[in-house]
Amino acid sequence: MRTRFAGGIALLTVIAAGCGGLAASPTDPADGPLPSDPTMMDFADPSRVDGLTTRTLASHLTSTNGRRVHITYPSIPSTPALTDRLRDEVTRQLREFTDSTSTESTGGHAPEFNVEWRLAAVSPDVIGVRLRSGTLAGRPWTNATRTLWYHQPSRRALDSTGLLKDSAALAVLAGKVRQRLAPRAPAVNMTSITPVPSMFDSIAFNRDGDLVVEFDDGQVAHPSLGRVAVAVPREEADPLLSAVGRRARQAAVEAPRQMITPPPVQAFDDRPPKARSVTAGSVDCAEAKCVALTFDDGPGPHTDRLLSILAEHGARATFFTLGSNAAAQPGTLRRMRDGGHLVANHSWSHRDLGALSGSLLSDQLARTQSAVDAALGQVPTLMRPPYGSAGTEVAKVAEQMGLSVVEWSVDTRDLADRDPEAIARRAVAGAEPGAVIRLHDVYRETVDALPAVLTGLRERGFVLVTVPELDGLHAMEPGRTYYAGRAATSTAPSPHASGRPQGASSP
Numbered sequence: 001m002r003t004r005f006a007g008g009i010a011l012l013t014v015i016a017a018g019c020g021g022l023a024a025s026p027t028d029p030a031d032g033p034l035p036s037d038p039t040m041m042d043f044a045d046p047s048r049v050d051g052l053t054t055r056t057l058a059s060h061l062t063s064t065n066g067r068r069v070h071i072t073y074p075s076i077p078s079t080p081a082l083t084d085r086l087r088d089e090v091t092r093q094l095r096e097f098t099d100s101t102s103t104e105s106t107g108g109h110a111p112e113f114n115v116e117w118r119l120a121a122v123s124p125d126v127i128g129v130r131l132r133s134g135t136l137a138g139r140p141w142t143n144a145t146r147t148l149w150y151h152q153p154s155r156r157a158l159d160s161t162g163l164l165k166d167s168a169a170l171a172v173l174a175g176k177v178r179q180r181l182a183p184r185a186p187a188v189n190m191t192s193i194t195p196v197p198s199m200f201d202s203i204a205f206n207r208d209g210d211l212v213v214e215f216d217d218g219q220v221a222h223p224s225l226g227r228v229a230v231a232v233p234r235e236e237a238d239p240l241l242s243a244v245g246r247r248a249r250q251a252a253v254e255a256p257r258q259m260i261t262p263p264p265v266q267a268f269d270d271r272p273p274k275a276r277s278v279t280a281g282s283v284d285c286a287e288a289k290c291v292a293l294t295f296d297d298g299p300g301p302h303t304d305r306l307l308s309i310l311a312e313h314g315a316r317a318t319f320f321t322l323g324s325n326a327a328a329q330p331g332t333l334r335r336m337r338d339g340g341h342l343v344a345n346h347s348w349s350h351r352d353l354g355a356l357s358g359s360l361l362s363d364q365l366a367r368t369q370s371a372v373d374a375a376l377g378q379v380p381t382l383m384r385p386p387y388g389s390a391g392t393e394v395a396k397v398a399e400q401m402g403l404s405v406v407e408w409s410v411d412t413r414d415l416a417d418r419d420p421e422a423i424a425r426r427a428v429a430g431a432e433p434g435a436v437i438r439l440h441d442v443y444r445e446t447v448d449a450l451p452a453v454l455t456g457l458r459e460r461g462f463v464l465v466t467v468p469e470l471d472g473l474h475a476m477e478p479g480r481t482y483y484a485g486r487a488a489t490s491t492a493p494s495p496h497a498s499g500r501p502q503g504a505s506s507p
């Protein structure tokens with residue numbers, strides 16, 4: 001088992017990839033490395049972990065009842081105990097969120113809960129997963145972090161305090177943290193910092209091996225203060241670490257890093273080519289009856305099977321990928337490209353873009369452009385806003401990044417009931433020339449429905465193409481919103497409607 005895990009991680013090279021102008025986000029060390037700040041951590045490259053894929057929990061859950069929910073967490077085949085632990089953790093957090101928020105919109109937005117993840121460290125015997133949970137219930141967003149660790153030799157998932165020797169070490173650490181935050185009192189509430197595991201639930205290491213403690217927004221200070229974190233220098237933290245803690249520190253120092261943040265703005269000539277289906281133009285949709293299947297939220301654990309099914313049927317599709325998933329499964333993106341499909345942008349972590357602005361909004365799109373570029377050497381030209389929620393600012397940012405906004409004309413509601421027969425029925429019955437059909441490739445039932453979808457559409461004489469190939473869409477403009485090809489008669493606004501705000505709100 002250990003060998004298998006060790007063999008699954010290639011600790012050979014550092015991938016430094018990405019491009020496009022990204023702005024740093026003030027709220028997450030993942031968004032903009034500031035090497036001078038020792039509380040900023042590097043993250044390990046998940047694509048280096050063999051078999052790693054992502055699991056998704058989203059708004060289709062009946063318990064969410066109108067709230068917007070999107071949760072992703074990693075799943076590694078050789079560490080089932082870690083996957084179970086992560087699932088338990090996000091399920092607990094989701095229950096807390098639904099119990100503590102009403103379904104009423106606040107500030108014009110539905111309550112939203114979003115969990116994304118990064119790898120705090122990876123080595124043959126230790127892996128650290130940092131979950132960042134964002135809650136929007138009124139304004140502003142508040143973030144909480146929790147870092148869980150897995151120790152391969154003992155096959156145990158541990159809380160962050162498992163990195164420490166014992167409760168005495170936790171008490172010493174709490175003292176050191178208080179000491180370092182003391183100059184920020186009274187903005188930071190010193191008496192709130194007590195040596196309890198729930199307070200120290202996100203511990204990791206920076207690239208120098210210093211121990212980093214992160215607090216949730218609002219945990220030790222007013223939420224408006226943002227992220228509060230402390231770095232305890234390596235030599236001081238060392239005596240406090242358990243054996244697992246020392247291995248975790250070593251892993252953090254040595255792991256191949258994930259570089260989603262891009263190099264400085266590039267010369268025009270160095271800009272990557274725009275993503276385009278390798279078989280674009282092979283069908284004339286002014287002659288043929290064309291429809292476009294679109295898959296959101298992936299890639300996920302079932303996407304490779306989906307690609308095989310599409311290949312068997314000679315069908316092509318457009319994938320609105322989540323950047324964080326794309327960065328974890330770049331090989332799946334390459335399969336998409338090689339199969340004649342089109343890779344597009346569905347934001348980084350599936351936050352409601354209509355509820356974001358400034359760098360938080362542009363980051364969501366720019367980081368995904370970078371992740372796709374890192375995988376394919378091409379950047380997407382299409383984006384689909386999570387929850388279908390956009391607005392003038394989203395359209396403006398999309399335009400700046402050369403992205404057209406693509407909604408849909410047929411919703412299979414595959415997330416709502418997860419019933420393969422119903423999904424296939426809606427896709428086939430709803431199809432008309434020029435239709436854009438919306439599905440999700442992160443759930444088994446959708447992929448199970450695919451053979452019937454493809455057979456049914458073929459029996460009705462449809463040819464499956466990527467979105468820009470639909471009649472009338474071959475010259476899509478950045479910043480404009482499209483619902484279907486010109487041939488479609490659906491009730492949705494015409495393809496040349498506009499980039500006006502529009503409040504589609506489906507899961």
Ligand code: ZN
Nearest residue numbers: 296297386387
């Ligand atoms: Zn989505």
